[in-house]
Amino acid sequence: MSDDVWKRDEIESPCIKICVVHPATRLCTGCLRSIDEIGRWSKMHPDERREIMAELPARAGQLGKRRGGRAARLANRR
DSSP: OOGGGGOOOSOOOOOOSOOOBOTTTOBBTTTOOBHHHHHHGGGSOHHHHHHHHHHHHHHGGGSOOOSOHHHHHHHHHO
């Protein structure tokens, strides 16, 4: 049986399996796609996927640093 049957000519998903939605931006903190983009990804035309992939690096700046967590607790003790 040939593996050629399973090869697809599609752009791969940017998913890195860290699926957490940022509450303010509504972007996945792992792949930086919106919930809508994630839901439609498999149905999108490859050109639309490429367009989104090109936008992803610029989206990283939209996710501000978390203000909570261990680092914040330690800073407040000083």
